[in-house]
Amino acid sequence: xxxxxxxxxxxxxxxxxxxxxxxxxxxxxxxxxxxxxxxxxxxxxxxxxxxxxxxxxxxxxxxxxxxxxxxxxxxxxxxxxxxxxxxxxxxxxxxxxxxxxxxxxxxxxxxxxxxxxxxxxxxxxxxxxxxxxxxxxxxxxxxxxxxxxxxxxxxxxxxxxxxxxxxxxxxxxxxxxxxxxxxxxxxxxxxxxxxxxxxxxxxxxxxxxxxxxxxxxxxxxxxxxxxxxxxxxxxxxxxxxxxxxxxxxxxxxxxxxxxxxxxxxxxxxxxxxxxxxxxxxxxxxxxxxxxxxxxxxxxxxxxxxxxxxxx
Numbered sequence: 440x441x442x443x444x445x446x447x448x449x450x451x452x453x454x455x456x457x458x459x460x461x462x463x464x465x466x467x468x469x470x471x472x473x474x475x476x477x478x479x480x481x482x483x484x485x486x487x488x489x490x491x492x493x494x495x496x497x498x499x500x501x502x503x504x505x506x507x508x509x510x511x512x513x514x515x516x517x518x519x520x521x522x523x524x525x526x527x528x529x530x531x532x533x534x535x536x537x538x539x540x541x542x543x544x545x546x547x548x549x550x551x552x553x554x555x556x557x558x559x560x561x562x563x564x565x566x567x568x569x570x571x572x573x574x575x576x577x578x579x580x581x582x583x584x585x586x587x588x589x590x591x592x593x594x595x596x597x598x599x600x601x602x603x604x605x606x607x608x609x610x611x612x613x614x615x616x617x618x619x620x621x622x623x624x625x626x627x628x629x630x631x632x633x634x635x636x637x638x639x640x641x642x643x644x645x646x647x648x649x650x651x652x653x654x655x656x657x658x659x660x661x662x663x664x665x666x667x668x669x670x671x672x673x674x675x676x677x678x679x680x681x682x683x684x685x686x687x688x689x690x691x692x693x694x695x696x697x698x699x700x701x702x703x704x705x706x707x708x709x710x711x712x713x714x715x716x717x718x719x720x721x722x723x724x725x726x727x728x729x730x731x732x733x734x735x736x737x738x739x740x741x742x743x744x745x746x747x748x749x750x
Contacts, residue, residue, distance in 0.1 A: 441453065441454055441459050441462065441463070442454070442721070443463075444721075444725045444728070446705070446728050446729075448704070448705050448708070448709070448710050448711060449701060449704070449705065449710055449711035449712055449713065449728075450463070450712055450713075451695070451698070451701065451713045451714070451721065451724055451725060451728060452712070452713070452714040452715075453714070453715070453716070453718070453721040454714060454716055455714075455716045456519060456522070456523075456693035456694060456714045456716075457518055457519050457522060459714050460522060460526065460691075460693060460712075460714060461522070463712065463714075464526060464712075469526070469689060469712070470526060470527060470528040470531070470689070471526055471527055471528060471531055471688075471689045471690060471691040471712070472527075472528050472530060472531045472532075472593055472683075472684050472685065472688035472689060472690070473531060473532060473534075473593070473679070473680065473683050473684040473688060473689075473690045473691070473709075474523050474526070474527060474531065474532070474533040474534070474690075474691045474692075474693070475533075475534045475536070475676065475679060475690070475691075475692050475700050476519075476520075476523065476533065476534065476535050476536065476692075476693060476694060477536040477669070477671065477692070477694055477695075477696060477700075478516060478519075478535075478536075478537070478694050479502065479504040479506075479512075479694075480504065480537060480538050480540055480541065480669075481504065481505075481506055481509065481512040481540050481541050482504045482505075482540065483504065483505045484504060484505065485500050485502070485503045485504070485505075486500070486501045486502055486503075486504060486668040486669060487499065487500050487501060487668060488500075488501050488666045488667055488668055488719060488723075489659070489664075489666035489667075489668070499719050500719070501667060501668050501669075501696075501717055501719050501720060502716075502717045502719075502720070509540075509541060509544060512541055513541070513544055513545065513548055516545060516548065517548055517552070519693065520533075520535070520548070520549060520552050520553075521552050523691070523693060524552055524553060524588060526691065527588035528588065529588055529589035529591075530587075530588075530589060530591055530592055530593050531587065531588050531589075531592065531593070532559065532585055532586065532587050532588075532592045532593065532683050533553075533585070533586045533587075533588075534562075534583050534584070534585055534679055534683070535549060535583065535584040535585075535586070536564075536581065536582075536583045536671075537581065537582060537583075537584070538578065538580075538581045538582065539578045539582075542581075542582045542584065545584070546558070546584055549584060549586055553586040553587075553588075557586050557587050557588070558584070558585070558586055559585045559586060559587050559592065560585050560646060561582055561583060561584050561585060561646060562582070562583040562585070562646055562647075562648055563580050563581075563582055563646060563647045563648070564580060564581045564582070564583060564648050564651065564675065565579060565580045565647065565648065565649045566579070566580075566581065566651075566652065566653035566654075567649070567652040567653060567654065568653060568654075580647075583679075592683070593683055593684060593685060593688070594682060594683065595681060595682050595683075595685075596643055596682065597640065598681045598682055599641075600677060600678045600681050600682070601643060601644055601678060601681065601682045602640060602641035602642060602643060602644065603641050603642060603643075603644050604641050604642075605638060605641060605642055610623075610638055613625040614636075614638045622637050622638070622639060623637070623638040623639070624636060624637045624638060625638075648675070648678070650674075651672050651674045651675040651678065652672065653671070653672055654672075655672040655673070655674065656670040656671055656672040656673070656699070657670060663699075665697040665698075665723050665727055666723070667696055667697035667719075667720065667723050669696060670696065670697045670699060671696075671699050672699075673699055673702070673703050676699050676700050676703045677703050677707070680700075680703055680704055680707055680709065681707065684704075684709055686707075686708050686709065688709055688710070689709070689710045689711065689712070690704040690709045690710070690711040690712075691711070691712050691713070692711070692712075692713045692714075693713075693714050694714070694715055695713035695714060695715045695720065695724055696715060696717075696720050696724070697720060697723050697724055697727060698713060698720075698723065698724030698725075698727045698728055700713065701713040701724065701728055702727055702728060702731045705728065705731050706731060
């Protein structure tokens with residue numbers, strides 16, 4: 440019997456997603472608008488959780504990330520991606536998070552599963568950990584490959600967390616108009632159609648994200664830290680959820696680790712489903728989600744304003 444924990448907005452399953460997800464969604468026929476997949480990276484080592492408040496990871500083993508070579512790693516990944524595709528809605532997107540060890544080969548694999556035309560782009564995430572290699576170039580980024588199930592996908596490009604300020608030079612040169620409410624804007628005509636851009640909305644961010652440092656999730660000095668060795672920062676997942684899902688969407692993380700995706704989805708009001716086969720990940724994510732639920736249900740002080748993330 441699959442061990443599971445239920446929460447007001449979702450369920451957490453203990454087990455290999457290839458085995459537990461089909462049974463979990465068979466009756467409800469759930470489909471998900473957003474699937475975030477952060478699998479092992481084929482590092483060849485065992486990853487351990489941080490013990491206590493120390494900086495070194497010397498605690499309990501979280502998971503063993505050795506597959507006997509790249510081909511074996513891809514053989515593990517292939518049936519799981521194929522399953523996840525079947526669980527996606529027609530307007531959904533899947534974000535596959537890997538690093539240089541396997542991302543290029545995994546893209547060839549994902550192209551075959553989803554169809555090359557369903558590859559929608561990639562995000563280069565810079566964790567900000569610095570360069571260490573003294574014998575050649577240091578790889579200081581990770582890559583998220585984005586695939587859609589259908590022709591269209593949910594994309595909230597005007598969400599504030601997916602925007603950045605215009606450059607000062609651009610503001611001075613181009614935003615010379617002011618509307619009736621005092622907002623500065625510029626207009627451009629392309630293909631016979633005129634587009635208006637407001638200065639205070641900013642511009643869409645590019646495909647290189649440098650403003651979601653991993654240190655926020657991996658230092659004992661931060662409240663969101665769980666000690667899990669490969670925990671991702673909440674800001675990274677919050678941007679993904681806000682741009683690629685709707686308040687009524689279902690979110691799936693089939694290899695959820697410390698539960699960052701699920702905790703952020705819960706805070707944003709999305710329904711979610713998560714799974715992980717690591718006993719340590721299951722326990723850490725369970726405690727984290729219980730804390731998130733308690734925090735959400737705690738009465739607010741009189742006169743306080745609700746966060747705009749609690750919609």
